[in-house]
Every structure is written in C-alpha cells, then in structure tokens.
Amino acid sequence: MYLALYRKYRPARFADVAGQTAITETLRRQVAEGKTAHSYLFTGSRGTGKTTCAKILAKAVNCPNAKDGEPCLECDICKGIDNGTLLDVVEMDAASNNGVDQVRLLKEEAVYTPAQSRYRVYIIDEVHMMSVAAFNALLKIMEEPPAHVKFILATTEVHKVPATILSRCQRFDFKRIKPEDIAGRLSYIAEQEQAVLDQDAAFLLAKLADGGMRDAVSMLDQCLTVDNHVTTQLVTEITGITGSNYLFSITQQILAGDKGGLLRQVDQLYRSSKDLTRFLMELVQHLRSLMLLKADPGCGELLVCSAQELEQYRTQAEGTSLPFLLRGITVLQQALDSMATSPDKKLWVEMALLKLSDAGLEDSSQALLQRLSALEQRVTELTKHGIPLAATSAAESTPPPPSPTPTESVEVKQPEETPMASPSREKVPSEETPAPPEEIPWETKQPPEDHTLPQAPPEYAPPPEPSGEIPPVAEEPVSPKPESTAAGEPKLLDCWGQVLEEISKINPPLFGVLSGSIAHDIGQGRLVVDSPYEMFSAMIKKDNYLSSLQKALTEVTGHHYRILAKKKKKAAVQENRLEQLEQRAKQLQIPIVHPDDPSEQ
Structure with a gap:
C-alpha cells in the first residue's frame, strides 16, 4: 500500500529533524540525563516539526533501549508509537475534542499507571482550540500531575493559550x-526514491513551502507522480504559479512602460485559468526581492533562490529605484485588498500594472517621489556623459563678450519713463514667432547707476508718440553689480537654514512646505522665497503663517523683511534678458547699434 512521502520520511529520531537543532539537542540531553519536565509546549508555524518532535520525545522517554537520549526504533514500544497502537501514548486533536467532557475523561484515565511503558504521554495538538472550561479542567491536573504522566501540547497560535497553562509548561518555539535545509532534505528524499530533482526546482519548492517541511515534501510527492525528473517548469505547472521567468519578464515590461504588452500578459494569464490573486502575491514577493537588493546589494542571503536566479535579481535591481519598488508594492497590495471583495479581479490587476508602468497616472506622494527620482537619475546620466545642464550650459559654454554686460534684465529708460509697450505688442507677420519671455518673478527696478542704461543720445531717442517706424535702441556697457558674485543674480540668504530650523519649532506645517526651499535678498528689505511646493503662495497670504515666517527671520537675521513668494514658471525663460530684447527687436525689424562696434557707428 502506497504511503505518502511526508509520512514515509517522517523523522524517527532527534538527529533526523531538520532545521531545529537547538530544540532537538535540548530535548535529547534532557532524556539522556533524566531531567525531563512533566509538561511541554511546542509552538510554531505549520510543518516545522512540532508533532514529530512530540512523538520522538514520547519514544525517547519510554524506550527501554534508549542510547544517549535517542530511541532505538527496534523495540515494541518504539514500533507501537510509530504505528499508533501503544495505549500509553495518546494523541488527541483539541480542535475536535475541545469540550470539558473530553478533558474530564482524560483526567480519569491519567491516574492509572501505564500498561506497558514507563510514562503515560498525552500529545494534545492545536491546544489553542480548547474552550475556557476545558482549559480550566486541564489546569488542575497540570498543577499536580501524577509522576507517570507527561503532557506535550502543540499549537500554531500560542497567544490564544491562557497564561496559567503557559506558566506550567516548558516552552519551545519552532522556527x-x-x-537550504528544506532543499537538502528534498534532494535526499528524491535520491531515496531514485528520482532526479534539479537544484532550482528544490529551491522553488522550498520557497513555496514558506518554511514548512511537510508542505515541501507533499509538493515533491505530487511532482514525482508526474515525472521522475523534477524541473522548475514541472513545479510551476503542478503548483499553478506563474514562475520566476514570467515575473522577470513582466517586471521588465513595467520598467519599459509597455502598457500593451502588460495587458496582453494579463489576458493570457486569465485565459490560462491562472489565479490572479496568487499572481499578484508572487509579483509582490518579486518586487520585495528587488527592494532588498536595491537597498543593500549584500542582502542576497535573504532571498530564497539559487545562485543563478540571484544574479538575475541583481541585474534587474540595477535598472530600478527604491521609490519605484516601494510604490509598486503599495499599489499591488492595494489591488489585493480590493480584489478580495470585487467580482472582477482581472480589472484590478490591469489597473495595478498600468499604474506601475506610468507614475503619471496617479497623484500619490509615492508616485511624485518616483518621478523626482527618475529626473535625478536622468540628470546624473547626462552629467556623466559630459552634457551640461540647461541652467548652467549658457554660462559655462558661451565665452565672455568683449565688454562687460549684465546677465540680469535691463530696463531701458524712455522719456518720462514710458515703457516700450507698444512696439513689443505689435504683431509682425512671421512664419515662426516664439512666445515672448515670461517675467521673472523677482526682477525689480534697481538703482539707476547699477542696472539702467544711460540716457540715449538725442539721435537715437524715440519720439514722444509712436509712429510707423520704431527708432533703434542703443546698448551701453553697464558695470556689474558689486555685491553679487554672479552678475544679475539676487543675493542668496546664507542663514536660511537657521531660519528653517526656527520655523520648525514655532510652525511645523509651514516648515514642511518650506522643506527644500531657498531664499534670495533682492534689496530694499524684500525677500523672495522659492519653495518646491506651489501651496506656499497660498499659505503665505494667511496671517498666522506670514507672522511665523517674519518672526523666525527677525529672530535669526535681526531684520524685518517683506516676504514674496516666487511664482512657478509655466514656460522656459532665457537666462539673458538682453538677448531676449535683442531677439524681440529683430522680430520687430528694429535696428540695433552696438557702441563698441566701429563698423556700426
């Protein structure tokens, strides 16, 4: 008669138990030295060897030929316990015998001496299922047990066992x-069964077993009924999982943003009758493995996989980022929660994968963090290839002009300080007319001696009233700004970090919005604050936030500032204001005279 592998290869001695060396060694020494307790409590997850060790302990304390704490396995007592025919060892399931009547019957039987062995042993499995009355009845006999009685309690939910029971037992936690221990045991069983088990398949079975030896042996038994050569493909087909190769492939499609490919993959899984809930759970574990390696490349021992598969994880982790992986796990977990109550599981899987493939499809903080991380990574790649950034390329690559010209905007004085509004707003027919540059928020009028052109000569002065012709505008060299290191840039407030620290104490919400901000002193007691959050402009209009910021500034700098919020630009603005004016003048066909060029005088 065929016997299931998990029963056929059930450990019969302490030395045969895999992965619980500390517990088995302690029990073996207690038996060898005759110091066994009257009650034990074995706790741990399923398939970790609780009931197995309980039977081995029952054999060891009753075996007349025990040697060094191990049963002989040859005597009638050892064989009777293995076969379940020895009356002195009682194994009961508390899930079905959880009433007080069964415990009272146990108490009546316990007073009698053993019929054949040295001790009467009661193995109570799933003891947490007992009722309160049954626990109270059991407690009395456990307080003052007969010398010939031993109790071995086993449970997977130790928190449900009353403290009065726990305090009277020696507790052993099975991890x-x-x-690797499961894979080694599976290889041994396959060898005994004259079958071939691939190493990758053994690790896959160990991964699916989640630390339970019985589950792993049962899955191996199922695979051997199909083929004596167990491969990863066979394990994938038998257990109904998608497989690591598929997970690597679909993760790569997510990283590439292949939305059509992802939808087709989900449809293929659905038509193959795969469990979509289990698929998402596998994908979560896959992203977790990538997250561990991305956080620390030395965490490879935390992954349950072969050496070859570990290299695949390392390679794919290099192309990801922590924000993406954290957001991916969150999105998938939310989809799993929604699928539990939804009749259309396929829809939630499709939505989750589409969100992962494009961070712009959602407005969560994790999605924004991922997009920022992608931008930072892109900037890093550009700088590695020697490509200057847009903000600094013009200043670094353009040689200095012959005469010093300011880089900030210059205000051209008109008679009676009338701005050139009419010429700049005229529409000149052109095939390509770029949009006029947007006003820089912190550009203000500066003292005439620093940032204004001198009065134009009479021959170049515009007439009082606009006419059909637009007179040329002369450009004069202007001396650079004395207090600024880079011409035209406002002065950076060096003590802004101390101001933020002060704000964090008096107004935490405002400090959160100002995180990552900078401040510029533009003169005349005005301070422009550049915050990465657009809501700062609205917050600063409220008295409580404005007063907190001004109080912190006064505390640190000793000056009172007028606070201005820098406006977020909706279009790119050229760095050099003079170049903007020159380009606009060319569009309007206004002649430009350079005083330092003799050919134009």
Whole structure:
C-alpha cells in the first residue's frame, strides 16, 4: 500500500529533524540525563516539526533501549508509537475534542499507571482550540500531575493559550526551516526514491513551502507522480504559479512602460485559468526581492533562490529605484485588498500594472517621489556623459563678450519713463514667432547707476508718440553689480537654514512646505522665497503663517523683511534678458547699434 512521502520520511529520531537543532539537542540531553519536565509546549508555524518532535520525545522517554537520549526504533514500544497502537501514548486533536467532557475523561484515565511503558504521554495538538472550561479542567491536573504522566501540547497560535497553562509548561518555539535545509532534505528524499530533482526546482519548492517541511515534501510527492525528473517548469505547472521567468519578464515590461504588452500578459494569464490573486502575491514577493537588493546589494542571503536566479535579481535591481519598488508594492497590495471583495479581479490587476508602468497616472506622494527620482537619475546620466545642464550650459559654454554686460534684465529708460509697450505688442507677420519671455518673478527696478542704461543720445531717442517706424535702441556697457558674485543674480540668504530650523519649532506645517526651499535678498528689505511646493503662495497670504515666517527671520537675521513668494514658471525663460530684447527687436525689424562696434557707428 502506497504511503505518502511526508509520512514515509517522517523523522524517527532527534538527529533526523531538520532545521531545529537547538530544540532537538535540548530535548535529547534532557532524556539522556533524566531531567525531563512533566509538561511541554511546542509552538510554531505549520510543518516545522512540532508533532514529530512530540512523538520522538514520547519514544525517547519510554524506550527501554534508549542510547544517549535517542530511541532505538527496534523495540515494541518504539514500533507501537510509530504505528499508533501503544495505549500509553495518546494523541488527541483539541480542535475536535475541545469540550470539558473530553478533558474530564482524560483526567480519569491519567491516574492509572501505564500498561506497558514507563510514562503515560498525552500529545494534545492545536491546544489553542480548547474552550475556557476545558482549559480550566486541564489546569488542575497540570498543577499536580501524577509522576507517570507527561503532557506535550502543540499549537500554531500560542497567544490564544491562557497564561496559567503557559506558566506550567516548558516552552519551545519552532522556527521556520531555512530554505537550504528544506532543499537538502528534498534532494535526499528524491535520491531515496531514485528520482532526479534539479537544484532550482528544490529551491522553488522550498520557497513555496514558506518554511514548512511537510508542505515541501507533499509538493515533491505530487511532482514525482508526474515525472521522475523534477524541473522548475514541472513545479510551476503542478503548483499553478506563474514562475520566476514570467515575473522577470513582466517586471521588465513595467520598467519599459509597455502598457500593451502588460495587458496582453494579463489576458493570457486569465485565459490560462491562472489565479490572479496568487499572481499578484508572487509579483509582490518579486518586487520585495528587488527592494532588498536595491537597498543593500549584500542582502542576497535573504532571498530564497539559487545562485543563478540571484544574479538575475541583481541585474534587474540595477535598472530600478527604491521609490519605484516601494510604490509598486503599495499599489499591488492595494489591488489585493480590493480584489478580495470585487467580482472582477482581472480589472484590478490591469489597473495595478498600468499604474506601475506610468507614475503619471496617479497623484500619490509615492508616485511624485518616483518621478523626482527618475529626473535625478536622468540628470546624473547626462552629467556623466559630459552634457551640461540647461541652467548652467549658457554660462559655462558661451565665452565672455568683449565688454562687460549684465546677465540680469535691463530696463531701458524712455522719456518720462514710458515703457516700450507698444512696439513689443505689435504683431509682425512671421512664419515662426516664439512666445515672448515670461517675467521673472523677482526682477525689480534697481538703482539707476547699477542696472539702467544711460540716457540715449538725442539721435537715437524715440519720439514722444509712436509712429510707423520704431527708432533703434542703443546698448551701453553697464558695470556689474558689486555685491553679487554672479552678475544679475539676487543675493542668496546664507542663514536660511537657521531660519528653517526656527520655523520648525514655532510652525511645523509651514516648515514642511518650506522643506527644500531657498531664499534670495533682492534689496530694499524684500525677500523672495522659492519653495518646491506651489501651496506656499497660498499659505503665505494667511496671517498666522506670514507672522511665523517674519518672526523666525527677525529672530535669526535681526531684520524685518517683506516676504514674496516666487511664482512657478509655466514656460522656459532665457537666462539673458538682453538677448531676449535683442531677439524681440529683430522680430520687430528694429535696428540695433552696438557702441563698441566701429563698423556700426
């Protein structure tokens, strides 16, 4: 008669138990030295060896030929316990015998001496299922047990066992068995069964077992009924999972933003009758493995996989970012929660994968963080290839002009300070007319001696009233700004970090919005604050936030500032204001005279 592999290869001695060396060694020494307790409590997840160790302990304390704490396995007592025919060892399931009547019957039987062995042993499995009355009845006999009685309690939910029971037992916590221990045991069983088990398949079975040896052996038994050569493909087909190759492939499609490919993959899974809930759970574990390696490349031992698969994880982790992986796990977990109550699971899987492939499809903080991380990575790649950034390329690559010209905007004085509004607003027919540059928020009028052109000569002065012709505008060299290191830039407030620290104490919400901000002193007691958050402009209009900021500034700098919020620009603005004016003048066909060029005089 065929016997299931998990029963056929059930450990019969302490030395055969895999992954619980500390517990088995302690029990073996207690038996060898005759110091066994009257009650034990074995706790741990399923398939970790609780009931197995309970039976081995029952054999060890009753075996007349025990040697060094191990049962002989040859005597009638050892064989009777293995076969379940020895009356002195009672194994009961508390899930079905959880009433007080069963415990009272146990108490009546316990007073009698053993019929054949040295001790009467009661193995109570899933003891947490007992009722309160049953626990109270059991407590009395556990307080003052007969000398010939031993109790071994086993449970997967130790928190449900009353403290009065726990305090009267020696507790042993069975940990999850390591994947390498499970894989080694599976290889041994396959060898005994004259079958071939690939190493990758053994690790896959160990991964699916989640630390339980019994589950792993049962899955191996199922695979061996199909083929004596167990491969990863066979394990994938038998267990109904998608497989690591598929997970690597679909993750790569997510990174590439292949929305059509993702939708087709989901449809293929659906038509193959794959469990979509299990697929998302596998994808979550896959992203977790990538997250561990991305956080620390030395965390490879935390992954349950073969050496070849570990290299695949390392390669794919290099092309990801932590914000993407964290957001991916969150999105998938939310989809799993929604699928539990939804009749259309396929829809939630499709939505989750589309969100992962494009961070712009959602407005969560994690999605924004991922987009910022992608921009930072792109900037880093550009700088590595020697491509200057847009903000500094013009200043770094353009040689200095012959005469010093300011880089900030210059205000051209008209008679009676009338701005050139009419010429700049005229529409000149052109095939390509670029949009006029947007006003820089912090550009203000500066003292005439620093940032204004001198009065134009009479021959170049515009007439009082606009006419059909637009007179040329002369450009004069202007002396650079004395207090600024870079011409035309406002003065950066060096003590802004101390101001932020002060704000964090008096107004935490305002400090959160000002995180990552900078401030510029533009003169005349005005301070422009550049915050990465657009809501700062609205907050600063409220008295409580404005007073907190001014109080912090006064505390640190000793000056009172008028606070201005820098406006977010909706279009790119050229760095050099003079170049903007010159380009606009060319569009309007206004002649430009350079005083330092003799050919134009």
